Amino acid sequence: xxxxxxxxxxxxxxxxxxxxxxxxxxxxxxxxxxxxxxxxxxxxxxxxxxxxxxxxxxxxxxxxxxxxxxxxxxxxxxxxxxxxxxxxxxxxxxxxxxxxxxxxxxxxxxxxxxxxxxxxxxxxxxxxxxxxxxxxxxxxxxxxxxxxxxxxxxxxxxxxxxxxxxxxxxxxxxxxxxxxxxxxxxxxxxxxxxxxxxxxxxxxxxxxxxxxxxxxxxxxxxxxxxxxxxxxxxxxxxxxxxxxxxxxxxxxxxxxxxxxxxxxxxxxxxxxxxxxxxxxxxxxxxxxxxxxxxxxxxxxxxxxxxxxxxxxxxxxxxxxxxxxxxxxxxxxxxxxxxxxxxxxxxxxxxxxxxxxxxxxxxxxxxxxxxxxxxxxxxxxxxxxxxxxxxxxxxxxxxxxxxxxxxxxxxxxxxxxxxxxxxxxxxxxxxxxxxxxxxxxxxxxxxxxxxxxxxxxxxxxxxxxxxxxxxxxxxxxxxxxxxxxxxxxxxxxxxx
Amino acid sequence: xxxxxxxxxxxxxxxxxxxxxxxxxxxxxxxxxxxxxxxxxxxxxxxxxxxxxxxxxxxxxxxxxxxxxxxxxxxxxxxxxxxxxxxxxxxxxxxxxxxxxxxxxxxxxxxxxxxxxxxxxxxxxxxxxxxxxxxxxxxxxxxxxxxxxxxxxxxxxxxxxxxxxxxxxxxxxxxxxxxxxxxxxxxxxxxxxxxxxxxxxxxxxxxxxxxxxxxxxxxxxxxxxxxxxxxxxxxxxxxxxxxxxxxxxxxxxxxxxxxxxxxxxxxxxxxxxxxxxxxxxxxxxxxxxxxxxx
Numbered sequence: 001x002x003x004x005x006x007x008x009x010x011x012x013x014x015x016x017x018x019x020x021x022x023x024x025x026x027x028x029x030x031x032x033x034x035x036x037x038x039x040x041x042x043x044x045x046x047x048x049x050x051x052x053x054x055x056x057x058x059x060x061x062x063x064x065x066x067x068x069x070x071x072x073x074x075x076x077x078x079x080x081x082x083x084x085x086x087x088x089x090x091x092x093x094x095x096x097x098x099x100x101x102x103x104x105x106x107x108x109x110x111x112x113x114x115x116x117x118x119x120x121x122x123x124x125x126x127x128x129x130x131x132x133x134x135x136x137x138x139x140x141x142x143x144x145x146x147x148x149x150x151x152x153x154x155x156x157x158x159x160x161x162x163x164x165x166x167x168x169x170x171x172x173x174x175x176x177x178x179x180x181x182x183x184x185x186x187x188x189x190x191x192x193x194x195x196x197x198x199x200x201x202x203x204x205x206x207x208x209x210x211x212x213x214x215x216x217x218x219x220x221x222x223x224x225x226x227x228x229x230x231x232x233x234x235x236x237x238x239x240x241x242x243x244x245x246x247x248x249x250x251x252x253x254x255x256x257x258x259x260x261x262x263x264x265x266x267x268x269x270x271x272x273x274x275x276x277x278x279x280x281x282x283x284x285x286x287x288x289x290x291x292x293x294x295x296x297x298x299x300x301x302x303x304x305x306x307x308x309x310x311x312x313x314x315x316x317x318x319x320x321x322x323x324x325x326x327x328x329x330x331x332x333x334x335x336x337x338x339x340x341x342x343x344x345x346x347x348x349x350x351x352x353x354x355x356x357x358x359x360x361x362x363x364x365x366x367x368x369x370x371x372x373x374x375x376x377x378x379x380x381x382x383x384x385x386x387x388x389x390x391x392x393x394x395x396x397x398x399x400x401x402x403x404x405x406x407x408x409x410x411x412x413x414x415x416x417x418x419x420x421x422x423x424x425x426x427x428x429x430x431x432x433x434x435x436x437x438x439x440x441x442x443x444x445x446x447x448x449x450x451x452x453x454x455x456x457x458x459x460x461x462x463x464x465x466x467x468x469x470x471x472x473x474x475x476x477x478x479x480x481x482x483x484x485x486x487x488x489x490x491x492x493x494x495x
Numbered sequence: 496x497x498x499x500x501x502x503x504x505x506x507x508x509x510x511x512x513x514x515x516x517x518x519x520x521x522x523x524x525x526x527x528x529x530x531x532x533x534x535x536x537x538x539x540x541x542x543x544x545x546x547x548x549x550x551x552x553x554x555x556x557x558x559x560x561x562x563x564x565x566x567x568x569x570x571x572x573x574x575x576x577x578x579x580x581x582x583x584x585x586x587x588x589x590x591x592x593x594x595x596x597x598x599x600x601x602x603x604x605x606x607x608x609x610x611x612x613x614x615x616x617x618x619x620x621x622x623x624x625x626x627x628x629x630x631x632x633x634x635x636x637x638x639x640x641x642x643x644x645x646x647x648x649x650x651x652x653x654x655x656x657x658x659x660x661x662x663x664x665x666x667x668x669x670x671x672x673x674x675x676x677x678x679x680x681x682x683x684x685x686x687x688x689x690x691x692x693x694x695x696x697x698x699x700x701x702x703x704x705x706x707x708x709x710x711x712x713x714x715x716x717x718x719x720x721x722x723x724x725x726x727x728x729x730x731x732x733x734x735x736x737x738x739x740x741x742x743x744x745x746x747x748x749x750x751x752x753x754x755x756x757x758x759x760x761x762x763x764x765x766x767x768x769x770x771x772x773x774x775x776x777x778x779x780x781x782x783x784x785x786x787x788x789x
Contacts, residue, residue, distance in 0.1 A: 008594040012587070071578035078543040079595040080568035244545050245506055 002085035009093045024101040041109050042208050048105035049204045052098045059094035060143030068151045073244045083240045098135045127207040130217045134200040137227030144234035149251035161260045166194035172267045175274040180328035182337045182419040185449040193219050196227045257300035265293045266317050273321030329420050337416045342409055344440035352388040353434040353457040363460045367489050382476040391470035404469050407462045415452035496521045502551035511537045513697035522670040526684035527677040528777050529694035535677040539643045543572035569640035577630040579618040586614045596637045603636035623650040635662050644676045648683045685773035701780050709771050713751045717743040718765035734779040746779050
């Protein structure tokens with residue numbers, strides 16, 4: 001820490017400090033006056049959370065921007081302050097810019113709670129700790145990613161790209177499981193934990209609304225601490241050990257554009273390959289990604305030059321992703337898709353299906369016609385509807401559930417077969433109308449989530465079997481009334 | 496005293512300074528000259544601790560200027576293009592300098608008046624020369640032990656140049672202040688520098704006392720009855736040779752008296768000794784090394 005540098009920052013940033021104080025004060029005042037009751041306290045906290053989280057993306061770049069300006073480097077770096085002290089001072093100041101207004105806002109809100117409700121707001125104060133840690137983590141990490149680059153623009157690009165990276169990882173992993181290991185939907189919440197910005201917004205708002213009830217702060221706090229540690233290490237490397245001649249040159253540090261362009265291109269290619277394999281649309285998408293890759297390289301190197309190694313990287317990634325997709329399809333998801341537990345100890349099923357009297361699967365409409373008579377005016381009224389059921393079974397091995405599990409497993413098999421044995425582009429079958437989601441506890445006590453969709457819905461016979469265990473509802477869009485299927489179509493009906 | 500030992504600085508694969516050695520005595524005004532791109536600004540940035548040397552050291556008053564931040568309090572660098580943040584004024588810039596340097600308020604006020612600068616005017620609105628004056632104002636008000644000036648005469652009108660030179664002379668009354676000035680304006684340097692160094696090919700091979708160096712080079716105007724070629728003067732350390740009809744202009748390095756005696760032995764009908772300016776000294780040195788394009 002350098003007291004001199006801190007004094008300088010205080011003096012030089014006084015206008016920013018005044019501006020931030022005014023913005024926070026306006027946020028509180030508007031929240032307190034525009035809402036009623038408890039809402040005004042929640043609105044004030046929400047407003048403060050948004051403002052100060054945005055600040056974590058602004059304070060670092062504003063205070064560190066001198067490293068990206070050749071002239072500024074000549075002014076700031078000959079001063080008698082150790083670089084490590086300069087880094088620590090700037091980080092502390094940046095953290096204070098984001099954290100102090102937040103703590104002040106929460107304290108004022110808690111005080112208003114005492115005044116208005118004569119009740120001390122322990123919950124508000126308790127939520128201050130994880131948010132404060134998250135704001136520190138975000139400030140340090142954003143400063144670190146900003147410092148990876150050699151110009152302000154590149155720094156902002158790097159900062160935003162690293163912020164969005166967990167989402168692109170989520171997209172590519174989610175698409176892989178959805179398409180290549182069909183039916184198997186693992187818990188991808190790790191990617192949510194990887195994004196401190198997302199966690200801070202979602203957990204922050206949940207905490208404000210639920211007042212800490214049922215919210216686990218631990219992963220959030222661990223994430224904030226990890227962001228702080230990794231961010232500080234990166235900032236140290238890129239500030240204390242920084243070569244000042246980097247200012248205004250192209251941002252060719254390994255973790256800057258070279259890594260970002262490669263990671264984003266690879267993820268986009270993989271996502272397209274997993275989602276659509278090799279067809280006309282995928283070629284268009286690959287071409288668009290290549291255009292984006294070329295533009296990104298132009299932004300990086302300030303010149304358009306298509307290098308052979310870029311083309312080879314691209315072709316190689318497409319080939320790799322396509323081979324992986326084909327292997328997945330040929331092996332039914334590397335042998336995983338069909339290996340579900342046919343009699344899980346515990347299962348929750350949610351089913352929904354669109355029905356259409358003009359479609360291929362209209363057995364329900366035929367049964368209604370049988371019941372009502374073909375001349376009934378009701379028959380001409382009903383054209384489209386939806387069928388759904390939700391059931392949870394604690395022990396599928398109990399007598400009587402075999403028949404129901406057979407129906408469900410048949411639907412799963414049919415859906416898996418349709419996915420792998422059809423073309424490589426089942427997603428573009430717009431007539432696919434049935435969805436089934438399962439959460440099951442397997443015999444080995446593992447939890448497994450699965451999602452299936454199928455062009456062919458459960459037949460009326462299957463639905464009547466299910467209806468023995470849980471109500472299956474049908475609703476026609478013409479009158480929007482919902483009926484239990486067994487009430488409307490008695491089991492003795494000739495179908 | 497400033498001592499540079501085996502200094503090496505690269506920009507990626509380009510070697511800008513290579514094993515550069517230089518000693519500048521305390522209290523001297525050192526003129527750093529070199530062709531464009533020779534590395535003068537890079538050397539100044541290495542001296543003030545902006546650039547980290549690849550190897551070697553810059554020692555000022557027994558302290559390494561890159562690794563020992565305390566010594567940097569005594570060093571002030573005026574770059575060729577000063578940094579003035581958007582909306583900054585001289586008083587806001589002062590806030591920065593007075594935090595890190597011992598700024599003399601009286602001198603600050605004095606030079607503010609001398610340069611006729613308005614303390615609260617936005618620097619954005621200043622001309623290039625006024626911006627340069629602003630940088631020099633702080634250099635003079637801080638009175639550093641080592642003052643590094645990069646192209647400091649660039650953009651200054653003749654009157655301000657004179658004012659600044661006078662101010663520099665006042666500053667140099669303090670014999671412990673060392674100044675290094677890099678400039679292409681060698682006439683200006685000649686007025687104030689007592690020593691010089693020519694930076695070429697990443698090294699300073701020609702350096703020393705300016706007067707002595709100028710005395711060591713003599714320009715002669717000669718005329719002979721008979722015709723002579725360049726080879727006839729091969730016994731001299733010839734830096735430049737020109738022949739126009741019967742009149743020869745020679746620039747010869749070496750002892751003046753001995754050279755004149757030898758030339759007189761060739762029985763010239765005309766022999767004139769002409770003074771050599773710093774600019775000519777630089778040109779002849781650079782030409783003799785073949786650094787300038789034909």
